[in-house]
Amino acid sequence: MQAQLIALDWGTSSLRAYKLGPAGVVLEQRSLASGIMHLPTEPRDIAGVRCSNGFELAFDAACGDWLDAQPSLPVIACGMVGSAQGWSEAAYRTAPVDVASLGQALHPVRSVRGVQVHIVPGVIEQAGLPNVMRGEETQVLGVLQGLGAQVLIGLPGSHSKWVEVVDGCITHFDTFMTGEVFAVLSKHSILGRTQQQSDLFQAEAFDRGVHVALSKDGQRGVLSTLFSARTLGLTAELSPEQQPDYLSGLLIGHELAGLPARARKTPIILVGAVPLCTRYQRALALCGFAHVSLAQEATERGLWQLAVAAGLTQPVLEA
Amino acid sequence: MQAQLIALDWGTSSLRAYKLGPAGVVLEQRSLASGIMHLPTEPRDIAGVRCSNGFELAFDAACGDWLDAQPSLPVIACGMVGSAQGWSEAAYRTAPVDVASLGQALHPVRSVRGVQVHIVPGVIEQAGLPNVMRGEETQVLGVLQGLGAQVLIGLPGSHSKWVEVVDGCITHFDTFMTGEVFAVLSKHSILGRTQQQSDLFQAEAFDRGVHVALSKDGQRGVLSTLFSARTLGLTAELSPEQQPDYLSGLLIGHELAGLPARARKTPIILVGAVPLCTRYQRALALCGFAHVSLAQEATERGLWQLAVAAGLTQPVLEA
Numbered sequence: 001m002q003a004q005l006i007a008l009d010w011g012t013s014s015l016r017a018y019k020l021g022p023a024g025v026v027l028e029q030r031s032l033a034s035g036i037m038h039l040p041t042e043p044r045d046i047a048g049v050r051c052s053n054g055f056e057l058a059f060d061a062a063c064g065d066w067l068d069a070q071p072s073l074p075v076i077a078c079g080m081v082g083s084a085q086g087w088s089e090a091a092y093r094t095a096p097v098d099v100a101s102l103g104q105a106l107h108p109v110r111s112v113r114g115v116q117v118h119i120v121p122g123v124i125e126q127a128g129l130p131n132v133m134r135g136e137e138t139q140v141l142g143v144l145q146g147l148g149a150q151v152l153i154g155l156p157g158s159h160s161k162w163v164e165v166v167d168g169c170i171t172h173f174d175t176f177m178t179g180e181v182f183a184v185l186s187k188h189s190i191l192g193r194t195q196q197q198s199d200l201f202q203a204e205a206f207d208r209g210v211h212v213a214l215s216k217d218g219q220r221g222v223l224s225t226l227f228s229a230r231t232l233g234l235t236a237e238l239s240p241e242q243q244p245d246y247l248s249g250l251l252i253g254h255e256l257a258g259l260p261a262r263a264r265k266t267p268i269i270l271v272g273a274v275p276l277c278t279r280y281q282r283a284l285a286l287c288g289f290a291h292v293s294l295a296q297e298a299t300e301r302g303l304w305q306l307a308v309a310a311g312l313t314q315p316v317l318e319a
Numbered sequence: 320m321q322a323q324l325i326a327l328d329w330g331t332s333s334l335r336a337y338k339l340g341p342a343g344v345v346l347e348q349r350s351l352a353s354g355i356m357h358l359p360t361e362p363r364d365i366a367g368v369r370c371s372n373g374f375e376l377a378f379d380a381a382c383g384d385w386l387d388a389q390p391s392l393p394v395i396a397c398g399m400v401g402s403a404q405g406w407s408e409a410a411y412r413t414a415p416v417d418v419a420s421l422g423q424a425l426h427p428v429r430s431v432r433g434v435q436v437h438i439v440p441g442v443i444e445q446a447g448l449p450n451v452m453r454g455e456e457t458q459v460l461g462v463l464q465g466l467g468a469q470v471l472i473g474l475p476g477s478h479s480k481w482v483e484v485v486d487g488c489i490t491h492f493d494t495f496m497t498g499e500v501f502a503v504l505s506k507h508s509i510l511g512r513t514q515q516q517s518d519l520f521q522a523e524a525f526d527r528g529v530h531v532a533l534s535k536d537g538q539r540g541v542l543s544t545l546f547s548a549r550t551l552g553l554t555a556e557l558s559p560e561q562q563p564d565y566l567s568g569l570l571i572g573h574e575l576a577g578l579p580a581r582a583r584k585t586p587i588i589l590v591g592a593v594p595l596c597t598r599y600q601r602a603l604a605l606c607g608f609a610h611v612s613l614a615q616e617a618t619e620r621g622l623w624q625l626a627v628a629a630g631l632t633q634p635v636l637e638a
Binding site: 217 | 341403443445447448449450451478493494495496497499500503504506507509532535536538539540542543544545546547550551553554555569573576577578591626
């Protein structure tokens, strides 16, 4: 099958490249460590030009050969590549925003080989405390098809997003720094000193952490319950192997306790890495959330739809 | 004046030594970096014996000359020196516990020079989630004199403690990992990347952080509001110099929001480093806590009283 589109999911720590065929079918995909904070630095010739720009180098490594074979392939990208620290800044669109309409607001940057890379703008909400996303808006679009008028989309990760969508519009979203807080506490705080990594998921410890977050103790907030990850070790109620999953459950439990009350009545779709989404699904069940499902391939679908909306490619193969 | 007691406040990161005279007056004091996680390693002769034990080395550096001059001086110590990672483990006493009675439960360890070091046991509470303290029980005792029957004692720090005392008994206490969370997020998370240290206290930013913690947004919990330390920078509402104090106010605000409702009706005493206590006093005022005062010299006073209760020294100079 002939390729129709190159779609890039370009975040802080990684770069995923998709070669998409007719109707957005994935023909080939690659994953590189060249997130915008980890760009290559070794100068190289690209299209006959000596190049030292890290974005150009990473772009060429990700899909230069695809473009050599088909130089007119359109390219679309989402994620932190459009941030102030990215290749070129794509100004935020303000929520509430119709997700499909973002296809009319792509921000082009011209690569050294002359190809335009069309960057999807992120979304900002400024009603209360400001909140921002880059990349998640594309994933949201990618899972909307076939869903009801009102859904809550959870995107667990370093900075988890919870996005409320009504009739295809992002009406509100929250960010929780759960994943990054887990990582820095495990690596750099006293809690990490007594932890031991385990190959097995410690379900009992994870569930206990979720329950503590939901309990009366949890109402004092996570700054207080965190210390129990240490004291339950001191009292031999948690083994070193159980402590990481206890902390994971505790933090995820606090995140879920912070969701608005209306979330309980809204169908929830989880988008992201399957092991992490499975954790969240388990925690959501413990918290009494009823309608939860997992979605796959959200980013590549979202990028395809935006490229179609922008006229970069055709929705179906022309006869 | 003749010395009566050597009192050691020996924690994780520092060791403070006091030479106390009649009625507990401080004759001399020293501060060393030899906390139990930062002990000296260079072997040395102590009292004619080659010594490589870090606790012995630190002890000798802190007060060996005082003991050379007065070999019969009694020695008392509190803090993490009595933990499982300390010089010798002093078993926890279980709350509720009469603080003055801890003087009857000192744990002796014999130093290479033959001197007994009397270690104050920590306190554990096991009613709900387990909670522990080591050192703070001594500070609590040190400030109790002259206070009413019911007080709440706040000890801000890496792991802040809030201790409820009724009639000289520790009835309940909570721990908040506020200081350590602030430190690891500032140093190792994305929030630190846009922060710039300032010599001036950024009062407006600090107050804003406290208010956000207390606001409706704050009810989603600190994992969510944390992200505002980044987004308020992105929207130019916080300068890089304001971000550290905003984060400080935000975390302290969440800590105070987690105190029990009855705390509002109880006189509060703050114990600890003055700059940090002043921050907490400011935040407490913003949160509407009315009766707040600062206490000084809590540790040395508490150690003196425990030594008197243990019969190690005399309450007043003998005629």
